[in-house]
Amino acid sequence: MKVGVFYFPTDYGIDPGELGAALEARGFESLFVCEHTHIPVSRRSPFPGGGDLPKRYAHTHDPFVALAFAAAATKRLVLGTGVCLVPQRDPIVTAKSVASLDRLSGGRFEFGIGGGWNVEEMENHGARYDTRFKLMQERVLAMKALWTEEVAGFDGEFVKIEPSWLYPKPARKPHPPVLLGGETDHTLRRVVGFCDGWFPRAGAGFDPAVAVGRLRAAAEKAGRDPATLTTTVFRAPPEAGTLARYGAAGIDRVLLEVPDLDRDGILRRLDELAPLTRA
Template sequence: MRFGILPPYRAGVTADPAWMARFARHAEAVGFESLYTVEHVVVQAGYAARYPYAAGGRMPLPDECPIPDPLDLLAFLAGVTERIVLATGILVLPEHHPVQLAKRLATIDALSGGRLRLGVGVGWMREEIEAVGVDFESRGARTDEAIEAMRALWREEEATYRGRFFSFERAISRPRPVQPGGVPIHVGGHSAAAARRAGRVGDGFQPLGLDGNALAERMSLVRAAALEAGRDPEAIELSLGGLLDVIGPDDVERAEEQGAARLVISTREGDLARLEAQMSAFAERVIHR
């Protein structure tokens, strides 16, 4: 079992370079495998869209919470760390043009020595997606094309792609990612469509807010889609979640029984010294058990 960690976005600290550099170094030092960032390009004040992962329909972050660009933040953290994997959990893929995004991702992967992992989702906040000029109803299809287009740019000497939303001819994009096959892409989300997408094209699946029978049903869809696409279902990593100050060895064992390869641990302590103590205690109690 590997362990990723999310900084405490609700504490408003993620745009503080000194805070984030020290947090990342400590996570690396105590044994976390990966560090995750999230994305909201904008949050419309008083948004009407329903957040699907909380009973109240509102995301746990305040509307005015600082949310730095996830890739720019990871590029900064790449420069202050040496080993920890740099991941998005998640990036709202339909908000991005795949030609530009493929270059940004490849650059970070090359400069970090092959440490980037891309977690993607289709997004839930209609107001945010429409603010960047994207039709909300087409976001799933755009996500599928974007994954195909980026992999073509990473794989082919002169890439050609023709889709409904994106097209290019004999495009050369360098540098390429250091990792063979390109940056690993993990699909986030709770829906049946997300599970099928993970099985069809993902290197991993990060279901949000699922457990028990609901998780088992989605994993069945992942496996079925992978087999239909001629892929090995066992090669698709499952990442689940937990809270740093709550999760214990029993929770880890249960996640392992569910087939998880990784737990992405959320944090909520804004005082860095106290958070470092929590991280160290978690590492001793769980990571190095």
């Protein structure tokens, strides 16, 4: 099982390039970064975690820019979004960002995606909460066409692109893996319908064997080979015994949390977590 991390790439934390190099030197497999474009001060949407919204949500770098710095400072580290809020992003611009980062990094990018929870944030981008998942699906399908076809267009309810050239094409073939976040049965149907992997959170009561079984059952019901899908667990507990159970259950990757600290605090925490890469 692969062991990576996720991080909110804040302007007051560690430089993404230095973080990437530190992770690679300590044996971590991957770095996934979180995204929020902005946080409207109205705060109509309650924080799903309860209480006040943590400071880091309003201070993140653009994920593709942050990952580009990490890519330039590393050779092997897998680079991912965890998650990219696709309903808030133009699909043509995002397709080019994904392809450029994947190509320049030598095929090291994985595209973690999600629908988002902050209603006012997505509304500022012209997206609606009640149709965000259909919008997300159309944008992903349009991006797949742009990545894989020499002349690509798309004619959907929300996305319309006339036949076009878009280069560069990604280094990874046919394209970087698309990993969808969420835990519901609706999420699993979307995963097996148009994605390459599942990206659940390790919340209270998370059972890795049950999770792997749910994904396998959803794939078989849809007529898809379960072996074509991966499972990456977000915010896995940093405990060797628990991670051993995850690996034994068939989880492909776990992501441990890099905390919201300053540079020195983050590097100390990486030293503490590094033995788990060999657990």
